[in-house]
Amino acid sequence: MVPSVPVSVDLVVLTVRCQALSALVWRRDNPPFLRRWSLAGGFIQLDEDLPDAARRIMTERAGIPGAGTLHLEQLQTYGYPDRDPRQRVLSVAYLCLAPDLPASEKAHMAWVPVAELTVMAFDHRRMMLDGIERARAKLEYTSLAAAFCEPEFTVADLRRVYELVWARPLDPRNFHRKVTKAEGFLMETGETTTRDGGRPAKLYRRGPAELLHPPMLRS
Structure with missing residues (x-):
C-alpha cells in the first residue's frame, strides 16, 4: 500500500506596517513548538484546488477578508521528511502582498x-525568508511594489516600500527619475x-504595466 501524505497550505503574508516590513503570524498554543510564532496554515480539503485552499485559509485562519482581491x-x-516532528507533511507555501492591512481579529494572530x-x-x-526574497526580486522587474500602496500614492510612498522591502536607503531623486520613466508603471x-508636509506632491495610481522597462535593479 502506498502511504498517504497530508498536504498543507501555509501563508507568507507581508505588508508594510508602522514603517516596517511585517509578516502576519500567530503564537502557537499547542505543542510542538509551544509559544513560538508560526505562519497561518491548514490542510487542503479533498474537494478544493490549492489556490482555493489558500484563499480559504486567508479568510478562516488568518482572519483577512477579501482574499480574492489581494496579490496571492x-x-x-516544502517536503523534506523531518519538517514536522509529528508526521510526514508536504506544505505548499503561498505569498500574499498587500497594503497596510488591519490587525487580525483572530486570537493569537499579530503583525510582527x-x-x-x-x-x-x-x-x-x-x-518567510523565501517569501521576502521573492518579493525583493519581483520589485526589480514587476510593478508589484504598488501592491503595498494604497490605490493613490506618492512617489515618496512608493520609495518607502522599496526601502523597507529591500532593507536599504534609496536616493530620492534617482528613484523618482526611474519610476516615472518606467513605461506604464505609474499613472498621474x-x-x-x-x-507628508512641504510642497504638494503628485498622486499616482498603478499603471497597466506588469513588467518594468527598464527594471528597478537593486544594484
Missing part, C-alpha cells in the same frame, strides 16, 4: 516586523497631497 501567488513546496522573527515553528522562518491622477 504560489511560492514553493520580519526582523524580529528570528525563531519560528517548523520551517516557517525558511518559508491629476491630484496632489501635502500629507
Whole structure:
C-alpha cells in the first residue's frame, strides 16, 4: 500500500506596517513548538484546488477578508521528511502582498516586523525568508511594489516600500527619475497631497504595466 501524505497550505503574508516590513503570524498554543510564532496554515480539503485552499485559509485562519482581491501567488513546496516532528507533511507555501492591512481579529494572530522573527515553528522562518526574497526580486522587474500602496500614492510612498522591502536607503531623486520613466508603471491622477508636509506632491495610481522597462535593479 502506498502511504498517504497530508498536504498543507501555509501563508507568507507581508505588508508594510508602522514603517516596517511585517509578516502576519500567530503564537502557537499547542505543542510542538509551544509559544513560538508560526505562519497561518491548514490542510487542503479533498474537494478544493490549492489556490482555493489558500484563499480559504486567508479568510478562516488568518482572519483577512477579501482574499480574492489581494496579490496571492504560489511560492514553493516544502517536503523534506523531518519538517514536522509529528508526521510526514508536504506544505505548499503561498505569498500574499498587500497594503497596510488591519490587525487580525483572530486570537493569537499579530503583525510582527520580519526582523524580529528570528525563531519560528517548523520551517516557517525558511518559508518567510523565501517569501521576502521573492518579493525583493519581483520589485526589480514587476510593478508589484504598488501592491503595498494604497490605490493613490506618492512617489515618496512608493520609495518607502522599496526601502523597507529591500532593507536599504534609496536616493530620492534617482528613484523618482526611474519610476516615472518606467513605461506604464505609474499613472498621474491629476491630484496632489501635502500629507507628508512641504510642497504638494503628485498622486499616482498603478499603471497597466506588469513588467518594468527598464527594471528597478537593486544594484
